Amino acid sequence: MAQPATNDIDSDSLRRAAIDRSVKGPVLFLFTNGAFWLMASTILGLLAAVKHVFPDFLDHDWLWFLQYGRLQPAHLVALVYGWGIQAGLGVAFWIMSRRTGQELRGGHATLISAGVFWNIAVTLGILGILFGGSTSIEWLEMPKYLWPVFLICFLAYAWPMVSMFARARNPGGFMISAWYMLGASLWFPWIFITANVCLHCLPGLGAIGAGVSAWYVHSTILLFFVPVGIGAAYYFIPKVTGRPIASYQLARIGFWALAVLGGWSGMQRYMGGPLPAWMPAVGAASGVMMLMPVGVVGWNHHLTTLGKHNLVQTSPSLRFTFMGALFYPISSLMFAVLSAFYTGASLQFTHAWYGFQIVTIYGFFSMCIFGAIYYIVPRLAGCEWLSVRLIRNHFWFSVYGISAIVVTSLVCGLQQGGDMNNPEKWNLGFFAVVGGIKPYIIARAVAWGLITWSNVWFLIHLMLMVAGLGRRSSSPTLLPGHDIEDPMHNLTHPTHA
Amino acid sequence: MSDFRKLVFRIGFLFAIPWLLLIVVPVIRYQHVGPVAYDKDKDGMDGFYPPAPIHRQGQLVYAREGCVQCHTQMIRAANLGLDAWRKGWGQDQGERAADPVRSNTLRDYLGEPVAFLGIQRAGPDLANAGWRFADRNKLHLMLYAPRALTTWSTMPSFKHLYVVQKAQGQKSSKALDLPAKYAPAKGFEVVPSAEAEALVDYILSLKKDYPVPGLAAAKK
Amino acid sequence: MSSPSAYNPDTTDLDRLHPAVKREKIDVAPGTEPSPMWVIFLALLVAVLGGSQLGNVANFAFETSNPLAGAKLPDPRPGTGGGGAELDPMQLAMKKGAATYALCGGCHQGSGQGVPGAFPPLAGSDWVMGGTERNIRVVLHGLNGPIKVKGADFTAPSAMPPQGAVLSDQDIANVLTYVRNSFGNKGGMVTKEMVQKVREAEKARATPWTGAELDKYADKDAAADAPPAAK
Numbered sequence: 005m006a007q008p009a010t011n012d013i014d015s016d017s018l019r020r021a022a023i024d025r026s027v028k029g030p031v032l033f034l035f036t037n038g039a040f041w042l043m044a045s046t047i048l049g050l051l052a053a054v055k056h057v058f059p060d061f062l063d064h065d066w067l068w069f070l071q072y073g074r075l076q077p078a079h080l081v082a083l084v085y086g087w088g089i090q091a092g093l094g095v096a097f098w099i100m101s102r103r104t105g106q107e108l109r110g111g112h113a114t115l116i117s118a119g120v121f122w123n124i125a126v127t128l129g130i131l132g133i134l135f136g137g138s139t140s141i142e143w144l145e146m147p148k149y150l151w152p153v154f155l156i157c158f159l160a161y162a163w164p165m166v167s168m169f170a171r172a173r174n175p176g177g178f179m180i181s182a183w184y185m186l187g188a189s190l191w192f193p194w195i196f197i198t199a200n201v202c203l204h205c206l207p208g209l210g211a212i213g214a215g216v217s218a219w220y221v222h223s224t225i226l227l228f229f230v231p232v233g234i235g236a237a238y239y240f241i242p243k244v245t246g247r248p249i250a251s252y253q254l255a256r257i258g259f260w261a262l263a264v265l266g267g268w269s270g271m272q273r274y275m276g277g278p279l280p281a282w283m284p285a286v287g288a289a290s291g292v293m294m295l296m297p298v299g300v301v302g303w304n305h306h307l308t309t310l311g312k313h314n315l316v317q318t319s320p321s322l323r324f325t326f327m328g329a330l331f332y333p334i335s336s337l338m339f340a341v342l343s344a345f346y347t348g349a350s351l352q353f354t355h356a357w358y359g360f361q362i363v364t365i366y367g368f369f370s371m372c373i374f375g376a377i378y379y380i381v382p383r384l385a386g387c388e389w390l391s392v393r394l395i396r397n398h399f400w401f402s403v404y405g406i407s408a409i410v411v412t413s414l415v416c417g418l419q420q421g422g423d424m425n426n427p428e429k430w431n432l433g434f435f436a437v438v439g440g441i442k443p444y445i446i447a448r449a450v451a452w453g454l455i456t457w458s459n460v461w462f463l464i465h466l467m468l469m470v471a472g473l474g475r476r477s478s479s480p481t482l483l484p485g486h487d488i489e490d491p492m493h494n495l496t497h498p499t500h501a
Numbered sequence: 502m503s504d505f506r507k508l509v510f511r512i513g514f515l516f517a518i519p520w521l522l523l524i525v526v527p528v529i530r531y532q533h534v535g536p537v538a539y540d541k542d543k544d545g546m547d548g549f550y551p552p553a554p555i556h557r558q559g560q561l562v563y564a565r566e567g568c569v570q571c572h573t574q575m576i577r578a579a580n581l582g583l584d585a586w587r588k589g590w591g592q593d594q595g596e597r598a599a600d601p602v603r604s605n606t607l608r609d610y611l612g613e614p615v616a617f618l619g620i621q622r623a624g625p626d627l628a629n630a631g632w633r634f635a636d637r638n639k640l641h642l643m644l645y646a647p648r649a650l651t652t653w654s655t656m657p658s659f660k661h662l663y664v665v666q667k668a669q670g671q672k673s674s675k676a677l678d679l680p681a682k683y684a685p686a687k688g689f690e691v692v693p694s695a696e697a698e699a700l701v702d703y704i705l706s707l708k709k710d711y712p713v714p715g716l717a718a719a720k721k
Numbered sequence: 722m723s724s725p726s727a728y729n730p731d732t733t734d735l736d737r738l739h740p741a742v743k744r745e746k747i748d749v750a751p752g753t754e755p756s757p758m759w760v761i762f763l764a765l766l767v768a769v770l771g772g773s774q775l776g777n778v779a780n781f782a783f784e785t786s787n788p789l790a791g792a793k794l795p796d797p798r799p800g801t802g803g804g805g806a807e808l809d810p811m812q813l814a815m816k817k818g819a820a821t822y823a824l825c826g827g828c829h830q831g832s833g834q835g836v837p838g839a840f841p842p843l844a845g846s847d848w849v850m851g852g853t854e855r856n857i858r859v860v861l862h863g864l865n866g867p868i869k870v871k872g873a874d875f876t877a878p879s880a881m882p883p884q885g886a887v888l889s890d891q892d893i894a895n896v897l898t899y900v901r902n903s904f905g906n907k908g909g910m911v912t913k914e915m916v917q918k919v920r921e922a923e924k925a926r927a928t929p930w931t932g933a934e935l936d937k938y939a940d941k942d943a944a945a946d947a948p949p950a951a952k
Contacts, residue, residue: 021742056623059657060648068661073567133567140564141615170505177750187512198520202528203615210610212531214618216524227516242749249751257756257764263512267519274618276577276584278605278786283523285778293771296764303760345774349581353573353622383741424583424622427797428820431588431597433887434625435653435824441623442655478740530783578787579794586798596891601794604787652882653824681928713790 023101026108028384030115030161032470034094035377037123039463041086042370044130046456048079053449057442069134077145078133080361084143084224085154086126088365089192090119092232093161095376096185099239100165103182104172111164118160125153141203141217143224151200155193162189180255184235187263191227195220211278219270222287225364226266226294230332233372234258234301237329240375241308244322245315250307254300261297265290272343275352291343298336305329317485320395321379327403328371334410335364350421355441355448359413366455367406374398374462381466382481387474389481394465396483401458408451416444534607539714550714554612559703562696563617566659573619574628574707578604589633590626592710602629602710609709624656631708638678640701641693646683662697665689811898811910818899821892824884825900833904841870844904853897853911855938857919860893861885863929883929890916915943 052075054061062070101108129146132138137147144151169186172179199220203213242249249255271279272287309316309326316326338360341347351357378395382388389395423429423436468474475481536549563569579585579601591602605628610616619626634640642649645663647656663677668690676690685691693701778788800813828840835842843849848870849856863883867876884893890913897916901908 016747017742017745020745024742055657057655059655063658065660071567071657071659073570073657076570077567136565138565138567139615140567140569140617142620145567166509172505177753178748180751183508186508190509190512191516194516194520198524202524206528207532208612208614209528209531210613211605211607211616211618212527213613213615214610215527217615219523242751243746246746246749248749251756252751252753253756254760255751260515263515267516268523271523274575276581276604276787277575277618278607278610278616280527280607280781280783281785281788282775282778282781283527285775286523288774289771291771292774293767295770296767299763299767300756300760343774344770345581349577352577352582353619355621357621388741420622427583427586428799428816430583430586430798432820432892433651434623435651436820438623438653438655439823439827478744480741480744527783534783578789580789583797585794586796596889597798597800601796604790606786606790607784651887652884653827 019105020102023105023107024098024383027098027101029112030108030119031094031098031380032384033116033119034090034097035381036466036470037119038087038091038094039459039466041082041090041123041126043456043459043463045079045082045087046452046459048075048082050449050452050456052076052079053445053452057445069136074134074138077138077140078130080143081129081133081146082126083365085129085146086123088229088369089158090122090126091373091377092188092229092369093158095236095373095380096188096232097161097165098380099181099235099376100168100185103174103179103185103239104168105174106168106171108164108168114160115164118157121153122157125150125157139203143221144199144203144217148200148204151196151204155196155200158196159193162193165189177249177252180249180252180259181235181239183259184231184238187259188228188231188235191231191266192224195223195227211274214274215271215279215283218273221361222270222273223267225361226262226269229365229369230262230266233328233332233369236372236376237301237305237325237332240321240325240372240379241305241329244319244325244379245309245312247308247312250304254304258297258301258304261300262294265293265297269294269343272345272348273352273357275345275348285345288343288345288348292340294336295340298333302329302333314485318482320389320399320481320483321375323375323399323483324371324378325375327399328368328373328375331363331367331371331406335360335368338363338410338414350425351417352421353424354417354420355413355444356417356421359409359417362409362413363406366402367410371402371406374402377466381469382474385469385472385474387469387472388477388479390465390468390474392481392483394461395481398458398462398465401454405451405453405455405458408447408454412444412447412451416441419444531607534611536611537608537714544712544714546712550711551608551611551709552711553706553708556699556703556706557612557614559699559701559706560613560617562662562700563703566662566700568627569617569619571621571623571656572625572627573622574616574626574709575618576602576605576626576628576709584626587626591629592632592708594632594635603713605709606713608713624654627704627707628709629707631705632710634705637701637705640704641677641697642679644697644700645677645691646679649680649683659697659700662694662700664692664694666692814895814898814910815902817892818895818897819903821888821896822899824887825896828881833900837873838875841868841873841875843900843906845906846870849900849906850908852938852941853915853943854919854941855935856897856901857893857911857916857943858923858930858935858938860888860897861916861920861923862926864932864935865929866931866933868932880929885920889913890920911943919943 051070052072055070055072055075059072125146129150132147132150133145138145139148165185166189169182172182199216202209202216209216238249238255268290269287271283272291275284275288277284316322338356342351342356342360378389419440420437423440429436536551538549539546541547576590577584584590585601585604587602588596588598591598593600609628639650643656644659646658647654648658665685666689668676668688673690673692675692677693679685679691799816829835829843830840833843841848848868859881861883862885864881866880867874869875888896893916894911894913897911900906901911
């Protein structure tokens with residue numbers, strides 16, 4: 005017999021409302037700025053893809069800085085720091101305060117200031133990359149003086165989250181999402197400090213430095229994006245379906261497996277290279293073994309949503325979260341294929357790596373975050389989402405775009421790797437490679453175009469909500485589905501029997 | 502210990518193990534990695550390995566332009582890819598090199614703040630570009646107008662690293678020899694800026710195929 | 722848990738202020754059944770797969786980047802190699818030429834049919850089957866301006882770019898041999914010595930040819946030595 009948290013529903017609701025009110029400012033600030041950077045990043049991604057295969061496009065002297073070598077890192081920095089970490093922090097903060105039942109008492113000004121400085125740092129970072137300050141270190145391309153700003157702003161959010169967790173009084177079974185958010189708050193600063201100190205403060209590290217840089221990228225993915233995404237899924241799937249998480253034991257196995265495996269990955273990016281041989285091997289092993297926690301979490305979510313697929317259709321929040329949870333095993337499979345020596349050697353130094361980054365950050369993480377945002381914002385803004393059509397637009401164009409990127413980057417990677425490693429072409433120039441990847445990069449540009457389209461409307465929709473211009477109603481904005489439980493169903497679909 | 506402290510301790514401990522083993526210990530050990538002397542008897546040559554450092558100023562320009570997005574600097578082990586056998590990717594620039602190019606080791610990147618091993622290969626590997634581009638002017642031409650040399654190339658043009666200046670009487674010795682399509686207006690010439698020269702110096706300093714002491718003997 | 726503030730209708734009127742919160746479902750504790758056996762089994766399988774990646778490593782030495790360094794590895798390149806069967810030079814040229822043709826196919830099409838009005842066909846073309854002196858020059862330095870192939874006109878602006886800087890003599894010889902023996906063409910072989918001689922003779926050439934300039938080479942074949950004997 006399932007046990008509810010408390011028996012006092014009204015006081016629960018009051019408490020939740022108080023928590024929502026207390027975190028409203030910082031969380032909405034992070035979401036809005038994040039959405040803006042997401043749009044900027046998708047536009048940069050589109051431009052980068054076009055410039056990759058048509059380098060003479062927009063070939064004006066005053067646009068000299070629009071080159072693939074600068075656009076691509078700017079695109080990824082905007083995506084990771086402008087959107088990913090910022091929106092992730094917003095969601096993590098809200099979930100942590102809700103799950104621990106702690107209101108945010110004071111410190112709002114600090115949080116908003118930290119948010120402002122974070123965005124200033126992202127802006128300076130991207131301008132720095134575009135105008136000649138890039139360090140060319142993957143995911144740390146912003147000029148090197150910016151990293152302490154990022155760190156302090158992140159800690160400004162991480163510290164209250166950790167202290168909320170410390171004061172929490174909920175029984176263990178309800179804290180799964182909170183563990184993941186706690187993990188992310190502890191892991192990311194550790195990873196960030198390590199990478200930046202090693203690469204910017206210590207004397208020359210040569211090839212070991214390259215290893216640290218690769219470790220940084222993988223660790224940020226596995227120990228920030230993955231926990232925040234899964235934590236959100238573990239919160240919202242039971243919340244919206246009203247069902248419990250299927251298995252507490254599986255949830256714990258999943259969490260601890262991630263905690264064990266997450267920090268070992270990264271060096272397999274440079275397999276066959278100058279790093280001491282055991283490092284890529286250990287990274288490859290961890291990359292393959294990640295299939296285990298992913299499978300476990302996926303199975304747990306699957307069991308939780310069984311029989312509630314009508315809710316997946318109607319609830320925007322659940323729809324996005326479900327899709328994100330679906331992309332998680334897909335991205336993990338790509339990760340395993342990229343990491344293992346046998347397959348990874350053909351995909352090394354190809355577009356498959358970029359595809360994996362995007363599938364994880366956009367397909368899995370961002371979809372879970374969108375699901376969270378569609379749930380959280382009405383509660384903070386006091387109004388409901390305005391337009392079903394905009395939500396559907398956002399959903400479907402994102403799905404089309406990200407599916408296109410998954411498929412084209414994998415196929416392109418296989419093609420590129422095959423051409424690079426083909427013994428028949430050992431003495432020929434790279435024209436086979438260059439010609440072969442062109443159609444896939446064009447497809448990628450189109451995909452980013454679709455995603456830009458979906459996110460422009462998302463940004464507008466979000467800004468309207470934050471301005472309080474949403475629907476004044478006590479019923480949620482639901483997508484049309486064939487939910488016979490929906491009391492509005494007959495009124496909105498009069499022709500159905 | 503409260504549950505919270507136990508949880509944080511466990512999370513911290515589990516992460517500290519890979520952090521120490523993969524990052525901290527190798528970084529410390531790397532500080533003790535230095536050049537190795539060749540043994541005149543066994544290796545047949547004198548001096549130290551690696552013999553020549555890269556051009557650091559030029560590496561800054563390389564970083565700023567984002568060359569790592571399309572070029573790698575890492576010859577992979579032969580069992581993982583074709584790098585070792587590709588024409589012109591090593592010291593031997595002949596039509597058909599007899600031996601495979603050796604895979605790169607830690608010491609090949611000695612002296613570099615961060616080795617730019619590369620993100621993707623949309624263009625050839627540059628680990629041994631110093632031998633491949635013997636002609637400095639050809640390299641300048643490649644940077645200024647890549648499609649003048651290879652029509653199918655998608656390499657961006659680094660025109661902003663070059664200065665179009667009025668030809669003062671005699672053509673400058675550093676002026677680029679451009680085909681008609683890319684040549685400047687009459688009376689003007691294209692001259693590399695200091696950054697372009699540094700970048701070319703850097704690329705020409707990329708020579709990572711010197712024999713490894715001890716292994717050279719094994720190859721014979 | 723926070724206690725609600727002193728009674729004030731504005732802060733506690735849930736229906737008005739936070740209807741969204743009121744309709745939230747009750748939190749329910751997760752299920753406590755143990756995990757199914759097959760999950761453990763699959764997890765072990767994944768661990769085995771992952772562990773197999775460690776097989777590559779001989780030791781944990783800091784200095785070892787490549788455990789196979791110094792080992793004698795088989796030469797995967799086709800042609801003369803460690804004991805591989807030698808291909809007939811014509812077959813080798815056809816094979817290499819086919820790969821190099823990827824460069825040409827963009828305009829002349831994979832079928833060699835070209836695009837009417839823009840890119841001349843290579844199939845059954847009088848130019849291709851004509852003098853090799855002309856063909857070699859076209860590939861080396863490019864071709865501009867109106868020409869007539871198989872009776873059809875092909876005018877500028879689609880000029881053929883020069884390939885002399887990109888392709889070596891052997892590459893040009895291979896691709897010309899391939900083109901002269903494919904798409905229904907039946908011609909002889911072009912050797913790298915022929916290309917070399919033409920390249921030497923036209924060393925001063927910096928601009929692409931025009932149709933008129935090449936007329937005098939239309940029937941001339943480059944001096945061909947006997948194809949190199951198989952080594």
